[in-house]
Amino acid sequence: MDYYLSVATFAALNVILAIGLNLISGFCGQVSLGHAAFYGLGAYAAALASVAGVPFPLAILGGVLVAGVFGIVVGFAALRVREDFLAIVTMGVGFLFLGAVRKQPWLGAEMGIAKIPSPLDKWGYAALAIGAAVALVLLSLHVRRSWMGRAFGAVAQDEDAARTIGIDVAGYKIAAFFIGTAAAGLAGGIYAHMTQLIIPDTFNFIQSITILAMVVIGGIGSTYGVVAGAILLTLMPELFRFINDYKLLVYGALLLLVMRFSPGGLAGMIQRAFGVRLA
Amino acid sequence: MMLLAGERLSIAFGGVHAVEDVSLAVAEGELVGLIGPNGAGKTTLLRLLTGILAPDSGRVLFEGRDITRMPIHRRAQLGFALTHQIVRPFRDMTLAENVMMAAAGGVTARPWRALAKVDARGARERAMALLARLGIDDAADKLARNVPLGYLKRMQAARALALEPRLLLLDEPLAGLNAAEATRFADLIVELNAGGITILLVEHNLGEVTRIARRLLVLHNGSLLAEGEPRAVMARQDVRDAYLGEEAHA
């Protein structure tokens, strides 16, 4: 039971991360290769707050805000550089975060932060993570239907044209980065308290790529597709535990095959098979 | 008071003066044509007026208010609309959705307000009315990537009109259209102007522009060469030379 509970909790955290990235990259068109940095920022901020005695809900909120505020900073960078340049800048943000944390004794450096107070039990974390994931899915669906979602679409497709019809491109980019990175911060805060232990390596470039893979495998831009992608990629290592030795081989091959044969991801597959466009 | 004025605008790229010391003014209700041979600086001047480029020196005034450093989307919100020389539709949206994006200016101006609002019926109605006015409502629900250029040019005009602009800047709206299409589109421009929208038109199609504009500005080598009533301007020797020079070089 505990096993299924912990897998479900991780799946929910990954849904939160992937939905957040999808808001930035799928809805607003700003490719980010550094999403794990915001996961880490949330985790570190919440952990430090909790260790310092801040109550759990406030610590989580702190993680959300710190990640969101740094997200806004990166949003400003997105005003200056575009497309592939932006992708590499966000990747750089990830390396910069990690490189800085690794060297700061007050952040635990390589030893990480341990003994983070844990106010909930396994069921509590599962409920919290799943609840937060559901709330984010609902938010994502709402954003898509609202005028914000439409404006994101305009920015994603042609930001110069969007400007000329009065859309505040800068404002929307920053809003997308804020919501998306704050969501990652939320996942980080929950993760830190659940495992009571965080180390820099958890938030590395591979993690960013994994989150991106969830979004792309699910079908970039499609909320339901991204949820499916996040759950699938969480379960996959678990399903493939019996092939320990070939796990990464199969994982890499799957990424490749999905992109090769269904570039729209799972959502694209469903659209072709059933003619239904997933929200 | 002039609706739009450029005062002594200059900009240089890598030491080359693309626009040098140009002043111009457009009064409320006017239909002004801006012409000049290739490389004269027309598009650069238009970009200075719309805010895509910031001038090295000089000012841009809208109703006497200095808007030189104002971001583009804020100008659009003031009633300052433009169409692009190369059409820039949102390709994965339908024509109606393209126009709706502009029609909902009040809602989309602020991201957080946009998040609170889902209802699109009002915007849809206005968009459909504009598409009908431009005669392309039959393709309203087709994706922009799937419709021909003539439709996109009109859609772009509809999108600009959806902003309820007071000033419309048109960058070569007739380019790429055949003669019949161009004439029809030019008539539409006159009609819009008659409806109360001030228009500044950058155009290469001299026949149409002299036909519909009431005043012409001629740009040459980044400076204003001539200005006045179309037929009189076109009769001037220096204007003819400027255009002939272009041909001689070409």
Place this chain on the structure above:
Amino acid sequence: MAIVPAVKSATALLAAAALGIALAAPASAQNIRIGFHAPLTGFAASDGKSALNGAELAVEQVNAAGGVNGRKIELVVQDDQAKADQAVPLANKYIGEGLKLVVSGSYSGPTRAAAGVFQNAQIPYVSAYAIHPDITRAGNYVFRTSFMGEVQGRAAAKFVGDIMKKRKVTLVTLNNDFGQSLSAGFKEVAGKFGIQIASEYTYAMGDRQFGSIVASVKRDNPEMLYVSGYFFNGGPLVAQLRAGGVTAPILGTEGFDTHNFIKIAGQAAEGVMITTSLDRDSKSPEMRKFIDDYEKKFNTPADMVAASTHTAIKVAANALAKAGADDPAKIRAAIAATKDFQVATGRISFNELGEIYKAAQIQVIKDGKFRHQATIDDPQLLAPPTK
């Protein structure tokens, strides 16, 4: 149409998955199953391989000697990719499968994360070679059969200051938990042994080119170098230091304790010393048997990681023999009561925190082989923490 191949491959994968589960499930119910996780894939796969080899050898030796109370033991192996977040579901999976004892053949990240889970579930957990001090602090169900990074660093300082009599020392530290804790232990007691830290440089796990560090070390001109790392970055580092003209003696760490280090560094490895818990010149029969059997079974010389997991499995089997295989609380008590148990890496006795005291071995590379150089046996200096 393109969906067809995708569906085909997905079906094939599902079929493979079903087959795998079918194959994995029954095994042999009579065997005593011990959980064992290691980084079999990912950047640490080389240590994962050695870890698994060492553990498998221990299982083979235990079973060949009649098993535990007449039953054979077997490993339930999981890959953790050396990732902390992989370790939590993995630990829960072991618990869900009803395992009563788990051994970590992995690094500190996953081992720390799993330690908390096993402590909460009251399942005994033995860490073979992860160095982080917090591991055993997870609680009384967690044990470690190797020494901590800080302790090893302290032993290094004593060797440099007391035995080599070197005063001016430069540290080149791998920037991960292993390197940082070694460096911290060394610096903690350096002053006591009259050592003055001339300078410290750090490098990252993925670095293989160290030109700027070599240039800096040459400028600092220390009397001795204390270098942490693993064979795959330490090998190139030592080679480049020597090629760059640095002649000062080098003291490395147990991360270099594999013949792969010598293969990479070649001639430059000669004379390099390391702190480790494996004494290749030891006369202890357990040690000799481990070294010989390992080379015979895997056709490659044994290394420190393999010796460590070998030790951990031996300690686990010993406890199972005393406590039976059914009650985790009894198994825990039996591990805690381990007293002077002789294994390849020395004698094992746990203190109240679940840590052991071991003398540190200093080995030197001579003619392409690790040989005995010195033993640092200082129960006070090398005392593991008790809380």
Place this chain on the structure above:
Amino acid sequence: MYYVELLLVGLIWGCTYAMMALGLTLVYGLLRILHVAQATVFTLGAYIGLLAANHTGSLAAAFVTGALAAGALGPLIYRLVYQPILDRPPFVALVASIGVLVAMEDGFRLLFGPYGLSFENNVWFTTTYSFAGMTVNLVQVWMVVAAVLLLSAFAVFATRTRAGVAWRATVSDPAMAESFGISVTGVRYVNFLIASVLAGVAGVLVGLLNNLVEPGMGGVIAYKGLAIIVLGGLGSVPGTLAASLVLGVVESYGTVFLDKLLDRDAIAFLFLIVVLMIRPHGLLGAR
């Protein structure tokens, strides 16, 4: 002298980066793909070269076989992975490329073992030259020579040969090139071939330099190569060369003087971010 030595170290690193990043730039310039899988081409070159060297005892054999193996793999990746998805958004190719990298890295581990392999007789590595208190080994010398030679050969190819002219025409406007009768497909294969051969040679050189060939050795190229081509202005060959050398030098000084604040990767990326905030299209980027 110390500072000069750090500069020299940085320039040698820079040459290594240049060899690895040039292929990425060529692919990006032509197809707008961030070709992360170039790292596996590089690693394959190193493995095959090492096996050949240990088998025959000849380093020349190592370079020839390494370059051949790499030269075969690169175009194969283009044919099987990229070509079918060229009209898709760029991240599709990026993720597919990452998939290739992950799978092949693990494939190398399964095939050649997790410990990595070393050269049995790496004479270049042990041959050193000292001057003015500085020491370099023969691999480093060859690294610089190879970078200069191969990159000049490429410059000659691009400007003086028919194939090179076709290549440049295709880079600047594929549709126009096609209308002049240039086989765009052919140009793409040649492009991947050149990029891959460079990577293969770089792989053997780096293998010699570290005296270690390991499954994950392409990891650095996978992300730092991207940083370099972006820093250089994406698709600009001179920009990539400049960025490689500059980044090598920045890292050389940075790893010593910023040691307490940031690690090597973070220093490189901090530099990249600062440059891009000032020049959004890179050091030598157009626009």
